[in-house]
Amino acid sequence: MTRSPRQRRPRGRSRVGERFEVEVGPVAHGGHCVARVPVGGEDPDATRVVFVRHAIPGERVVLEITEGTDGDRFWRADAVEVLASSPDRVEPPCPFAGPGRCGGCDFQHVDLAAQRALKADVVREQLRRLAGLDLPVVVEHVPGDRPENDAGLRWRTRVQYVDLGEGRRGMRRHRSRSVIEVDDCRIAHPEAREPRSGVLTERVGPHEFEVAADGFWQVHPGAPGVLVETVLSMLEPAPGESVLDLYAGVGLFARFLGDAVGPTGRVIAVEGDRAATDHAQANLADLPGVEVACGAVADVLAAAYPDPVDLVVLDPPREGARRPVVEQVVARRPRAVAYVACDPSALARDVAFFAEHGYRLEALRAFDLFPMTHHVECVALLVRTDSDLR
Structure with a gap:
């Protein structure tokens, strides 16, 4: 049973x-x-x-x-x-969506534009409830769904099925270990792969990144590019500046930040996963001003890199950065922080922590990186209220 x-x-x-x-x-x-x-x-x-x-x-x-x-x-x-x-x-485009069926998608029954409006409502409500902010929110479409005429479908580049034997496969029901057999996941990219051992190469702009096949990488094909562009446009890193890239993964943001601050600048990438850290070191090896540190972010910041920095990128897991990390960040008095969040509740809570230390939410963008599900990705810009931005 x-x-x-x-x-x-x-x-x-x-x-x-x-x-x-x-x-x-x-x-x-x-x-x-x-x-x-x-x-x-x-x-x-x-x-x-x-x-x-x-x-x-x-x-x-x-x-x-x-x-x-x-x-x-x-x-x-x-x-x-x-x-x-x-x-x-609307009629769900997937026959496995609905009560008692596959638990992977939440909004197959909702028009795609309305899905984004619902997600915007959630982000806005979390910011109001947890951070005391009343802000307009728009959830933006990110190109990458395939085929293009199947809006919101065929975007997920990694899919994990349950092996039912004899070539059959399934998905879990919502909040359950029980499985429903499926012949095709409608949000899966035509070339979606299942997590397995090995190393893959992913390209973002002019750069290639080595990443474990079963390690973290954004599953929407348009996500890495749009997140990098958003972080860089918000922070406006300048040559010679110093940056902390926290929860750095395989070095996606650190790579582009290193390009921006140049040889006279400094980027410190901190990541807790040893395999991801090893890949980050390989991906960033040609940048002399970039250093990679392995360890829990709160622990690393408590023990090292005490000097002030100009900029910080936070890209924490679903539970967010939490108060200990926020306090370590503000102790270094960055002029700006870019916070990449996959959970609006954790983001709103941490925005409130930043506000306690004199940082205001200056800008917010939200992206529909997970169509047909309730998930939404946000990028928030926090700036020091006593600082003069360029």
Whole structure:
């Protein structure tokens, strides 16, 4: 029997399988929308928050509880019947998308432009709630979907299937270890590969990068170029400046930063993964002003490189940089920080930490690097409020 990796001891009567008719509320971070259902009992007005997948704000649906007990603060559910649909609802282009099916995509049922509007709402709400900022947000299309007439599809260059034997393969259901057999992932690039051992070569602009076949590299083909261009345009690095490139991976940003600051400048690339660090050293070996350090970013900054720097690039994993790293960064008093974030909640939290130390959010761009899913990539520019930028 398969079990959810998040399974825990029930807290009261299970409500799984119960159905409710609801009006769907706003989109929430995580690929679902918010609704409320009556819980019964002594208080006839008591309700419970439910996070509903496969719905769109404003719709009237029948939802079915997929996780939840009487003792839980919130429940999870799927919209299994649409009673009044949104004008943004479309037929999912993938036959494996929908309640109880593959859990890889969240928004196959939503028009692509509306998907980006929903993601913008999430970024805006996280910044308002966690950083106290009310900013306009636009999620931008990034070229690279293939074929071009299948907008939002065929972009993912790495896909990991479950091997079902005899040439069959599958994908996990949402929040489950159970598998649904699929013949074709519709967001997979025609030449998508599965992670395996070995070394690959990736090209961005004039530079080639050595990267482990099972290591981190952006899965949208347009992502590396647009992220590099955005970081450079925001920071405007000048010859002779010093830069910290934190969570540097195989040296993507460090390579272009090294070009910009030139032989009189300095770039220190810090990365915690040993294999990625080894590749970064190979990718950056011809730049005399670039140094690569291996170790957890917080630990490396606590022990080394105490001098002030002009610029910082932060590209942390999903959990964000967190307070210890932010405090180490601001201690070096950079004039500007470019923060590349794959999680808007972690970004907003860390923007609030920077604000405590006199750094304001000067600019923000958001990119749809993961069409059909709830994920969104942001690049934020933070500047010191007491600094005069060029």
